[in-house]
Amino acid sequence: MKLQDRRATDNKKLRVLYLISHFKLGGAEICTFELSNLLNQSLEIGVAVVLGNDDTNASQCLTQRAKNNGVAIFTGVNCPLKFGGFLAAAFRLRRVVRDFRPDIVHVNTEIPELVYVLSLCLDKSIRNIPVIRTIHNTALWPRWSSIGAWCERYLGGASVIYVSDAVRNSFEEWRSACGMNLIKGGQTIYNPIIVPRVRKLLLNKRVRQGCVRLLFAGRFDFQKGFDLLPDILKHIDIPPNTKLALSIYGEGAGRSILEQLRDSPPPGWQINLASTNPHLVRELPEHDILLFPSRFEGYGRLAAEGVLAGIPVVAFSIPALSEIFPQDYPWLATYHKTDVMEYSKKISLLIRSLDRAQEVVDAARKNLSDRIAPEKIALDYFRLYERVATEINEN
Template structure:
């Protein structure tokens, strides 16, 4: 019997898509860091090892905790990758015999469903952490197939909206939803209680540039395709100098790069790769505003990190983030509303100092709900519960 079983330590296999930019990956790794002394974690990355600086930083963080990392396949999911990674995951499960397999987002869920085709231990607990409100957007049929094979799993939403999104998909595809006793919400944690105080508003002379940041995956979900029109409109509504930086990677990168190279607004616009340790950069005051025109989000770690750092966020009024922003938060617009988002952005630029002071005052409302300690406590309690249906 190994040490984890001898000391009654839960053995949890975390399954993530890859070691690359993603909120689900950040949640899984932060959770492992928070509970490294209470839980024996192992990671399985479906799509292989780190491919960029964000991935390398994730890997270094897991190494620092002594957490083993196993890689899946570089094959595309639709070209046999799901089955290949599923078989590897099945082999790993039989070798490690974890108490719990925790799945983060659709690719790990599909991989686990494929692993189950080859046979898995009957006593295995499965926990799904739901990170988004719109599920299987391009893979509805595959999603329905996977959902039916995960019908016995326990469900954790990173927000109420994320849990509701899963329920909507299951209902639409006639999949019985997880019963309430096996479904709950545990908010993602992004900071340690008692961390550094948020910065004060950066005093700006009239000629000083306001530094705006878009950070995230360059995909339609994040609304990055709306950024050019938002910026071009906002630039006509304020004369204050602005520096906009777009940090990220994704399928829309060539399109955004072309716009950055040809845009004719007075703003200084630059583009670069994802920012490692974005929370640290926000806390150091490198950016004054965050632009987040997302179409859908499960919660938005960037919004939480920014508000806790005292950085105002211009965002859309969508489920998930609405559980982050307090009632009456002044910088929200409707999704897809380019003039509305541009107007809010211009107002934030013009009124930066008072808005920053207002955001700093909100920190006490957010710090406990989105702390790593609160997330860790919630999951540790869940891990230590008996498997549903097990003899008491």
């Protein structure tokens, strides 16, 4: 049965409350709002953040469509976490849960898990609400492993979704390292991704004239590998009569490194640095190559968006990306902590062979789109919600 068929036959809609960290353009947040847009006709949906509100342009791009579709939006607290923020967020979340009265609470990532567990400690009356967890990260509870283990005592019986098999493996390893048994069941459901535009032809007039546009986007932190960009660019072999333009979008503590790169680029490069672009997925086809030098990922959403948008992606061969790219994808480099030469070489070869890359790009897009069709993913989630609600009613 398709999702639209269920919309017509269901009388009482389940009420699902999604919990996320903040209204920022992270993978968990985008996934949550994509699901709310796909399922709003089938469910009564609320989205609650534990930190902050939707007062920026990027956050409003996330929330406005959801609000238009009837999704209830609940803001979080603005108190710093280390100065009572967790407890303040728990009190706020307790009130949200009591007001929204969900049939299911769906928790995403570690900070919302901790805040929700604190709210359970504050109010026993909400402990009987079934919980579903989506695990998004391969690096779990960094520096806070003991707190994570404490949360597991409360959430260990919840249904679990993994955004990739790599995340499942990391979660099982982390629980084992904490002395906990493996969770039975659980399922991998990839993130729903909707790409509004697809580039049909790589070799356009601009590329033929020797102007190649590259893109990097993400948080300026260790995970995303932003700090590798200066060395990567320095070692790229630029063909004669070729101009390279790199657009960088993002924000974070490491911005000064990229400002220096922008102001003093390697020969042959033009670099533009801008803040987070909420419309990036729509603009992906305007670029020729996506740079994705992440050191680790739970899923690698932007890499998947690049593949689906029809542009080649240069990345490290980290575990999660094996679920996005075909086995023979030619632009994956082995990750070394201090050596980016292979990564730079992959870019150099790609720039020189864009006229022969179309077949690989098309095959990668078809391979991925067949596996992560948004309607299929939405139906997988809907079935899980139905099953969890039915099990609670039967018990």
